[in-house]
Amino acid sequence: MFTFRPIGYARTPYKNTQQVPKGLGAKQEAEGVLEILPEFEAGLTDIEGFSHLIVIWVFDRSEGFELIGTPPSDNRPHGVFAARSPRRPNPIGLTVVELLRRDGTRLHVRGVDMLDGTPILDLKPYLSSIPFEKLRRGWLAEAEARTRK
């Protein structure tokens, strides 16, 4: 067992999960603030140089998990590790955000999809991308193709 503590909290426009854009074609354009605890401020040194950050956080209002579930982007069930469902064995969330500016311990970002008050466990710089032509997106691409018909 491994125990982690928040390094900060996300401030977002979303008070409940119904407000978060979901499903095929949902765009995550909302702005928010990642409020890092003052004791960790030195760890943010040089973060301004990166355009995008990986935020690792906790689905702290999710309860239990299901190994197979039907995501909002499809009408067919899929395995939890092939989906972004909040009901995971370890309720860890991951979001790539665009860093707009830093104001001390407050990181202003675009692309938040977590609830207001979400505990943040870690931040990492986004360093490289898989070229789009090399990416296969499984059931999600199939669900998109079906809705296009």
Added chain:
Amino acid sequence: MFTFRPIGYARTPYKNTQQVPKGLGAKQEAEGVLEILPEFEAGLTDIEGFSHLIVIWVFDRSEGFELIGTPPSDNRPHGVFAARSPRRPNPIGLTVVELLRRDGTRLHVRGVDMLDGTPILDLKPYLSSIPFEKLRRGWLAEAEARTRK
């Protein structure tokens, strides 16, 4: 505080951190196996459709943390949240791997950079990329530019 348990373990060629390619231009081409625990097998349903996975894991052999450190890819110090250092407030690692094939609970992958026996906390499908022309990579790009001179 949040407590997580392994959903499986990584089998990799690396017995110690000296063996892991690091620094500028290091390529992660090593193959390995993500051995998922049998109780979570149903969660892997449909994962074969995705070419790349995000693996969230624990630096279980890292001790303590430092908020500012000098990474192997530069000779200048940077904040821990602007780097991929193992010595993090929460020792969580993240690796994007290419899924080569699935054999029951064993996922054969390319691009492992974690030590053999590393506990895995979560798997997520890699769904989208930031276009390369939109990515700024801060001190890392600067360090690369200096070595090119």
